[in-house]
Amino acid sequence: MSAIATQLSPAAALPKWLAPLLLIAFAYVVIPLIGNSYLFEAILLPFLALSLAGVGLNILTGYAGQVSLGSAAFMAAGAFAAYNFNLRIEGLPLVASIILSGLVAAAIGIVFGLPSLRLKGFYLAVSTLAAQFFVQWALTKFSWFSNDSASGVIDAPKLSIAGFEFDGAVGRYLFALTVVVVLTFLAHRLVTSQTGRNFIAIRDNDTAARIIGIPVLKTKLLAFAISSFIIGVAGVIWAFAYLRTVEPAGFDLDRSFQILFIIIIGGLASIRGAFLGAALIVVFPLALSRLGNFLLGDVFDSGVLDMSQRIVLGALIILFLILEPDGLVALWDRIWRRLSLAWQSS
Amino acid sequence: MTFLSTVKAVAISAALAVSVALPAAHADEQYFPLQSYRVGPYAAGGTGFFGGFIDYLNLINIRDGGVNGVKLTWDECETQYEVERGVECYERQKSHAGAAAWNPLSVGIAYAMIDRITADKVPLITVNHGRTDSTDGRVFPYVFPLLLNPYSETSGIVNYIAAKEGGIDKLKGKKIVVLYHGSPYGKETIPIYELLAQKYGFTVQQIEVPHPGNEQQSQWLTIRRAKPDFVVLRGWGVMNPVALKTAVKVGYPVDHIIGNVWSNSEEDVIPAGDAAKGYTAITTQASGNTYPVVQEIVKTVYGAGKGNLEDKSRIGSVYHNLGIVNGILNVEAIRIAQEKFGHRTLTGDEVRWGFEHLKLDPAKVEALGAKDLFHSINVSWDNHEGEGYVTFQQWDGKKWNVVSDWIAPDWALLRPIIEKSAEAYAAEKGIKPRTAADAEAVAATN
Numbered sequence: 001m002s003a004i005a006t007q008l009s010p011a012a013a014l015p016k017w018l019a020p021l022l023l024i025a026f027a028y029v030v031i032p033l034i035g036n037s038y039l040f041e042a043i044l045l046p047f048l049a050l051s052l053a054g055v056g057l058n059i060l061t062g063y064a065g066q067v068s069l070g071s072a073a074f075m076a077a078g079a080f081a082a083y084n085f086n087l088r089i090e091g092l093p094l095v096a097s098i099i100l101s102g103l104v105a106a107a108i109g110i111v112f113g114l115p116s117l118r119l120k121g122f123y124l125a126v127s128t129l130a131a132q133f134f135v136q137w138a139l140t141k142f143s144w145f146s147n148d149s150a151s152g153v154i155d156a157p158k159l160s161i162a163g164f165e166f167d168g169a170v171g172r173y174l175f176a177l178t179v180v181v182v183l184t185f186l187a188h189r190l191v192t193s194q195t196g197r198n199f200i201a202i203r204d205n206d207t208a209a210r211i212i213g214i215p216v217l218k219t220k221l222l223a224f225a226i227s228s229f230i231i232g233v234a235g236v237i238w239a240f241a242y243l244r245t246v247e248p249a250g251f252d253l254d255r256s257f258q259i260l261f262i263i264i265i266g267g268l269a270s271i272r273g274a275f276l277g278a279a280l281i282v283v284f285p286l287a288l289s290r291l292g293n294f295l296l297g298d299v300f301d302s303g304v305l306d307m308s309q310r311i312v313l314g315a316l317i318i319l320f321l322i323l324e325p326d327g328l329v330a331l332w333d334r335i336w337r338r339l340s341l342a343w344q345s346s
Numbered sequence: 347m348t349f350l351s352t353v354k355a356v357a358i359s360a361a362l363a364v365s366v367a368l369p370a371a372h373a374d375e376q377y378f379p380l381q382s383y384r385v386g387p388y389a390a391g392g393t394g395f396f397g398g399f400i401d402y403l404n405l406i407n408i409r410d411g412g413v414n415g416v417k418l419t420w421d422e423c424e425t426q427y428e429v430e431r432g433v434e435c436y437e438r439q440k441s442h443a444g445a446a447a448w449n450p451l452s453v454g455i456a457y458a459m460i461d462r463i464t465a466d467k468v469p470l471i472t473v474n475h476g477r478t479d480s481t482d483g484r485v486f487p488y489v490f491p492l493l494l495n496p497y498s499e500t501s502g503i504v505n506y507i508a509a510k511e512g513g514i515d516k517l518k519g520k521k522i523v524v525l526y527h528g529s530p531y532g533k534e535t536i537p538i539y540e541l542l543a544q545k546y547g548f549t550v551q552q553i554e555v556p557h558p559g560n561e562q563q564s565q566w567l568t569i570r571r572a573k574p575d576f577v578v579l580r581g582w583g584v585m586n587p588v589a590l591k592t593a594v595k596v597g598y599p600v601d602h603i604i605g606n607v608w609s610n611s612e613e614d615v616i617p618a619g620d621a622a623k624g625y626t627a628i629t630t631q632a633s634g635n636t637y638p639v640v641q642e643i644v645k646t647v648y649g650a651g652k653g654n655l656e657d658k659s660r661i662g663s664v665y666h667n668l669g670i671v672n673g674i675l676n677v678e679a680i681r682i683a684q685e686k687f688g689h690r691t692l693t694g695d696e697v698r699w700g701f702e703h704l705k706l707d708p709a710k711v712e713a714l715g716a717k718d719l720f721h722s723i724n725v726s727w728d729n730h731e732g733e734g735y736v737t738f739q740q741w742d743g744k745k746w747n748v749v750s751d752w753i754a755p756d757w758a759l760l761r762p763i764i765e766k767s768a769e770a771y772a773a774e775k776g777i778k779p780r781t782a783a784d785a786e787a788v789a790a791t792n
Contacts, residue, residue: 042437046430140528140554151477151530153457155775243433245458247530249557250429286434289424302422303384303393 027177032170040169045242047282048176049234054262054274055187056230061260062269063191064223065203066116067124070131071231071259073112076251077135078105078232079239080145083246086157087147094161098179098236105232106225108135113224117217132253139248146246153247156240172241179237183230188271190226199223200269231259265317267327276328285313376413376680376691378403378420379439381450386426387558388583390613391665395451396422397654398669399676402639404647404654406677413680414689419444429454436462444691447471447676447701453531456489464488467789468694469679469701473672474499474607474630475531478538481731482768483702484779488694490701492675493630493723493734496534497764498755499607502736503628504542505753507576507604518547523569525589526580528556531608535580541763559585566592579627580606586614587622594621601626607736611664615741623743628736631671631720633746635662638715639670664746671720678714679704687788695789702727702785721752727785733757 035044053071060066082101085092092100112131116124139145139152146154159166159175166175190196198219201209210216239246258281266277292305300308324331380399383392403418412418421442423435432455436448440462447469450456456472460480463470469488472480476491494502507522508514524539526532536552543550551572553565559581566589569577577598579589586609593600605614605627612633615622635644640662647653648661660666683692683700692700704725706714711722725732735752772779 036441038437038441042434151453151457151534153454153530155457155461243429243458244461245429247429247454247457249454249529290438293421293423302382302424303389306385306424306426 024181028174032174035170035173037169040173041242043282043286044173045169045176046238047278048173048180049238049242050259050262050282051275051278052180052183052237053231053234053259054266054278055184055271056227056234057259058263058269058271058274059187059191059199059230060223060227062263062267062273063196063203064199064220064227066113066220066223067121068128068131068227069125069253069256069260070112070128070135072251072253072255073131073133073135074105074109074228074231075235075238075255076139076246076248077108077228078102078235079246079251080139080154080248081105081232082236082240083154083156084145084147094159098233101236102229102232105235106229109224109228109231110221113221113228116220116224129253132256136248136251151247153245156244156246159240166241176237176241179233183233184271187226187230191271195219195222203269261317265320265327267329270327270329272332273327273329276332280328284316285309288312374412374415374691375417375419375444376446377442377444378418378676379435379442379445379448380420380422381425381432381435381439381448381452381455382422383425383427383452384422385424386428388427391583391608391611392427392451393655394611394613394660394663394665395669395672397660398666398671399449399673400654400669401643401647401666402670402673402677404652405639405643406673408646408650408652409642413677414684416680416684416689416691418677425450425452425455427452427454429458433458440466440468445694446680446692446697447694449473449672449676451475453477453534454529457530460486460489463694466694467698469698471672471676471701473675474668475534478534479764479767479771481729481764483726483728483730483785484781485768485772485777486730487780487785488698490725490730492701492704492725492730492732493671493720494607494736494755495731495764496531497538497760498731498734498757499628499736500535500538500542501755501760502753503578503604503606504546505756506628506738506750508546509750511575514546520548520576521572521574522548522550522576522578523572523574524550524552524578524580525562525565525569526552526554527559527582527585528554529582531582532580538760538763539578545759555581555585555589558583560588562588562592566596566598569593569598570596575602577603578606579603579609581609581614585609587617590615590618590621590625600624601740604628604738610739610746612660612746613663613665620743622741624740626738626740626749627746629664629739629746630734630736631664631667632718632737632748633662633664633667633739637662637667637717637719639674639719640667642715643670667719671716674706674714674716675704675723678706693789699786699788701725701730704732727780727782 053075057071060068078101081104082097085097085100112128115127119127146152166172198214201214202216202219206216262277262281263274265280267273288309292309380396382396407418423439425432425435432450436459445468448463449471453475456470456476459470469490471490471492473492474494478495478497480486480489480491481495508517539550553568555562555565581589593603601624603625607628610627610629615625644661655661679700680697682703683696687696702725704723706723708722711717721735723732723734735754737748737752738750739746740749
């Protein structure tokens with residue numbers, strides 16, 4: 001990808017949409033040709049699912065300023081809703097069940113977004129924890145959600161749209177990629193629209209926003225709904241395209257924190273930030289673990305290695321946030337500016 | 347033949363020649379991908395089990411020079427018992443040539459792997475746990491819940507309680523509480539307890555303990571109110587000692603708590619201290635280090651400084667012995683398959699054939715140095731559990747003492763339920779159940 005970036009260096013002259021378009025073309029054409037199953041199954045699929053969840057949470061937290069710790073719950077709601085729509089409504093196309101599952105997640109998001117009308121900041125974060133625990137509890141408690149399967153684990157159905165089956169790692173990757181591209185594009189349109197500006201106004205000062213005539217209540221709930229919709233669909237990708245099995249325990253509080261870290265590290269109020277953050281969160285631990293195994297695998301057992309990787313990872317994240325509090329996006333932009341300056345002056 | 351197709355044919359045959367030649371270059375190695383866990387809340391189980399497994403593989407390598415000259419290799423990938431880490435490890439390790447079988451020791455990870463290993467044609471071993479209906483080899487050709495599936499375990503426990511009460515008819519009107527771990531593993535037996543309760547006329551109340559289970563005050567207060575005759579502890583990891591301690595706190599008699607096969611280790615009772623005295627648990631493999639095979643591991647493997655357990659006092663503990671038994675089952679399956687396919691690196695499908703012919707009677711088990719360590723196993727193409735026997739052991743504060751004979755679960759009762767569930771799975775997934783002839787056909791390459 002850096003190769004593409006350098007080719008495009010005289011950025012000023014090029015239209016803004018060119019870089020994302022080239023990136024998408026690269027993702028559709030080149031990656032399926034060169035990737036192996038490890039790249040798709042272990043890196044790109046979780047990366048896509050978590051990126052999309054990051055985009056969703058960024059709309060709520062980055063743009064509209066409402067902190068949420070319930071992201072994993074909305075992912076779970078989306079995944080289980082899609083499973084049940086697919087199972088219980090004969091002949092429902094996959095696209096329809098994905099949209100419906102997003103709507104279910106959105107509805108749950110609105111319900112748990114209601115406290116945001118009175119609560120702010122940390123207090124709101126604590127109240128969204130309720131969503132986290134309630135959804136997980138409900139999915140475990142009522143076995144109807146998992147079709148009374150003995151262990152509460154459900155198998156994802158085959159991915160097929162209009163008779164075309166997205167089988168195998170590449171197929172599932174292309175499926176996930178398409179969903180992510182479409183929803184990211186819509187999210188991008190949203191945040192640059194009047195609604196997006198309303199979100200930012202509320203984040204920056206909701207009293208002022210009210211005075212200039214923005215319907216605060218409606219806008220906050222809208223942010224919750226849209227964010228939960230996107231996160232719900234991310235849950236569907238996580239369950240159907242990536243793991244291909246779902247259990248409520250996979251959507252625990254750790255996952256919510258992970259998504260929150262993705263947008264903090266990637267950069268708040270930025271669509272690109274979600275992708276950069278997800279890339280770091282997914283790829284970095286794997287790279288570290290493989291490096292550790294490669295260098296020290298013969299000396300220490302896997303438990304010691306894993307523990308030391310956690311320490312290294314934690315230390316690096318702290319260091320990074322101190323040095324670059326605005327996230328990877330700010331870092332990216334600065335490097336980009338320097339490069340184009342260097343290009344122009346040469 | 348045009349020029350292009352000639353080139354293509356040459357290229358394909360060259361590629362084939364290379365792909366045939368490559369495994370030949372590793373002809374003397376059989377690889378075990380170990381998705382182990384040595385950190386996290388279940389590290390005690392992970393280190394003991396994988397320690398025992400690796401110790402046995404080392405024993406075969408050091409003492410015998412491998413299986414008929416084929417050296418056993420392995421590497422570990424840390425999963426922390428988490429599904430997505432297990433999937434990542436699977437993708438990482440599957441590119442290694444000559445994989446014999448997968449042993450993730452996690453129901454959640456095993457579930458996520460079923461489609462993948464079936465496509466790759468490599469066996470998935472879930473010793474003493476797993477998805478019950480994968481016992482039906484017609485529908486799950488590559489999944490093996492060896493020795494004891496969760497339903498057989500349940501049947502064994504209910505039969506033991508019946509024997510304690512003086513016969514199966516004495517169960518009528520009794521009350522049993524099942525305290526289970528809030529995970530796919532824990533929930534696996536909910537329907538079978540309900541069914542046995544109906545059949546034998548006892549009432550059952552099933553209470554969930556959320557993962558990881560380090561707080562159980564409310565569950566045990568519920569149990570105290572319910573006043574059950576027995577509590578079955580279906581725990582895992584830290585949940586078990588907490589359960590025993592809390593039971594004592596609320597005044598429930600510990601000798602009326604029966605542990606299941608993942609609540610039966612030293613690591614479950616020692617942290618509970620005196621609270622665990624009198625606690626009984628089911629097992630498929632006795633604990634202790636007096637068995638010849640364990641002695642040989644101490645002498646040969648630990649003697650050479652290659653032992654896997656850091657704490658040598660854990661040699662012969664329940665998890666360590668289970669790892670050893672799992673090692674025996676894996677190695678013997680390879681040996682059986684080698685007799686048919688040749689003394690070389692086997693493909694996953696050939697090892698699958700070996701598991702489907704894994705028959706170790708008590709005499710053979712004795713020859714392997716494991717008499718009384720475990721009873722016997724008899725796997726076939728359609729029964730992937732292999733009729734394992736169970737026994738019960740009681741903790742006296744220092745060690746486990748066997749308090750029952752080897753007991754056979756009620757397989758005839760369970761088989762129709764398992765078949766029905768497997769057939770439903772086959773219908774849902776569009777799988778055509780195998781026949782005995784299908785099971786004999788073996789893919790020559792992976």
